[in-house]
Amino acid sequence: MGHNDRELPGLPCEIFLIACSYLSPQEARSLRLCSKIFANIGACRGFEQITFFLYGPDLEKLHDITNHPIISKNVKTIVYEAAILEDEFLSFEQYREKSRNFYLHNRVKNVKKNWIPDIAFRKAPIDSEYIQENYLEYKRIFTQQALILEQNLDFEHLKAAIPKLRGLREIEINNARPLRRSPFDAFFARINWSYPEMARRQVEAVMHGLKNSGIQLHTLRGLKLESCLINPQTLDIMAIACGRLKSINLEFLGKDTYIFGYISIPGELRASTQDSALRKFFSRLPNLEVLDLKFIESLMLMKYPVRLYDVITPGFVWANLREICLHFIESER
Template sequence: MDRLRLGDAGQKRPVAFTTQNANDQGGRVSLTSVLRSLSTTTITRFESPLFTWFGHPTMMENIPPEIIYVVCSFLDVENILNFRLVGRLFADIGAAYMLPDVSFNLHREDLNRLSAISLHPVLSKHVRSLTYFAEIIDLPKASWIEFVQNHQGRMRWNGMLRRQNNKTPSQLTSEYKRYSEAIDEQENLIEGEWDLRVLEEVLPRFPNLKTLHMSATEPFYERCNHGQMKRPLSEFLQKGYVGSAHPEGKRTLDTLLRANAHAPCAITTLQITMVHWKFFKRSERELSRLFKPLANLTSIMLSISIESLDERMYDGLSLGKCQRVFAKGSLRKILRRMPQLRLLHLEMRNSICEQPERGVQLHDIIEPGFHWPDLEEIALHGVAGDRVEFMDLFSRHKNKLRKLRLSDVTLTSTSWRKLLPDIRRKLHLDVVCICGNIYGRREDEDDPPGPLEGLPDLEVWGWAPPEFEVNNMRDSIDMYCRQGGTNYPDELPLCGIVVNKYYKDYVKPFIKNQARYDFNDEDFYDDLRFGIWGENNELWAGNDELWEDISDGEIDDDDAGAIDDELIAQRAMEHVIFDMMMEDMLGMAEFYDGGAGMDALGEPSPPLDPPTGDSEPPDVESDEEIPDLVSP
């Protein structure tokens, strides 16, 4: 199958498809095989107005709209934009796939945009994923003096920023006024629970909504939006005023689940990217009310922060308090009421404490003896327990379990030298990843002592996740545990001698074939330029086509800058096209200083109350009034 070609904004010509007679069976090709091939196509530019089917030209107008709908379902949003430029029919069909994923912040225009999308007769029917980002301007509001002192500190410690962005007192006054108005508006939204009110209205209008996301972390935001959407609080984010409401993510997740409980949707996936453990410090009845509508989940991905209530303050007692809350079984009971789970990801994040038992006990978050009949994938992070507990969990699901990831896991009284052979013998896994800071306890005196002086019985290994770097021992262990041990000799690769003995023949070929991570300097700089998600949002996607005509010695800094400029221009054009299409469909002007991308919607619907409170900065008539506070 050749590439499906579209593009060249402004040239509204029908699209061309070309098929190759590679698997010709009596001159017929199944529609399924054609559509499967289309799922990997890339739209690049317009061509002729013919659809060529084994040498027989056919006008695109003769293809039934039902087929075009199916073809369109395989395209990403960027290609949909070009697809809609072909003609009226393509524009109408492509509109159904423009917004499969909708995201918003606690921001007036975001809530207006969400309401507008929910009222659109086409867009609303095809929204499948909704993400609520927990970023807000930090509370309480900084005073004028604090605002100026913060600016002064940033200028003092950043010479480049001082040269480029130092403010006069009058400019700083105007900036503080914008900050004050924004935070007053935010407080008005929070006090009035406008996000809850809007969500309760819009969720029933998304009949095909399957996924709810809540994210309190910046990396997740950037990954979801691929850097294409200007964030509503970006101005204050750059100045260090944007964080997450404390406790982290608690209010945001509570709002999302309360809205869903009010008007339950047929949600199958729940992804919570960082919520503070205090979210679960409430009555069992209240938690049951929030999670009962999610009883039919097939996937749950839950990241829980075990750090201080406020990341700006250290609390050495947070871990112990968290462990006592989960020991009561709140999370365990929630998961037990989701019998259809196929994917279970549980992360206990604690970046401050580096001790072995820095997470929670396995039996406190997963009911001992409980069985999910269809569970295919387990990922655990920051969990402690005995190897017998872990193997009991894995063995109960061995008939369906095919993917296993353990990171920052501690075996409190047993050894990894016993657990890994059990995984190899008793499970049949297609994907295994054991990474992070791994702790265990030596069980046999004949085993080599641990690496820490004075603690010979403590097993310690540190393997970075495969997304970040190559590690021969980690990859060898993964191969050792896969497929019931059929792809690796029965010799545990927990020492360098064994790793070096088998790595070349049993591990490296597999990694190369899978193209998981083949790092060198060129790859590193390619990833900086194109991102780890590649051109088509595929992890570690190759960029060979971009460089096939360029030798290693032909790229200098100017060339790299030109390439960057071209990519930026391409993204900018996508923004413009998207904004124009959304304005045409919804009749709403863009906002966020005219560069909002997907967020370019919005008259208030429902109308929100005007902000209240005193947001006026002190009057400054000249640049000489506060020289003691603002200095170069």
């Protein structure tokens, strides 16, 4: 098992590849520490899905992955989480005062790397001497985030990265609360979840990376996207970048859905879809096998935000369509 040569003792690499397909991604990555051969096998199996945030270290890691000769060929899915630190920078005293917040206090405490000794969490607010290093890291990440947003560095990272992922088949933009911990959990600052303009930014950054990349994407998923994305300009960019999709899953927030207390009229969304933008978009995806379109209804105003006619051109046929799911869309039947 300690061989570093081209072959493993007794069995060809292909058998080990099959055996390693049963490992979790984390286990496959750990396998890479055994030997050079195992490092290559682990690289094939351990990085099939890459999840990242608009977060400097994540974008740097994405750069390293796409420049690795083996890993870059085996990435099949990328998940872009639409969450950022709140856009108000906190002074040290404001930041320390935040450690009184029960939720933030426990969130930071449960993060493995939070730059704070365990003894500090015995009282709130945390003593200044203990919170200093954490605050400096917060300041660094916040400054880095502001620079990324100001200079569109996320667009440039994806433009450089996506064309190198020759095995990429699936992209997800998640504007819901992520299932995994975010890198921002280590700080006494609020996180913007389901932030409408950020979801739009993530979609446009991904499309910027896909455009002219030569990548033949099979699946596109967008979760809890703001309905402002339903416009001819954005949908045209998506259709050009994703023209050969086999599966699409889009979930939009209705105009009357609460976002940080914001509420508006469902009729605004109906008006925005009656210009046939959605119909034209879906008709430009002729290879679809799965069409999944959802609108998240309001708990207060039970009105359909979209008509079936606004989504599908009457008489249009997808030759390979085998599954269709339409949620909270008005039809005649």
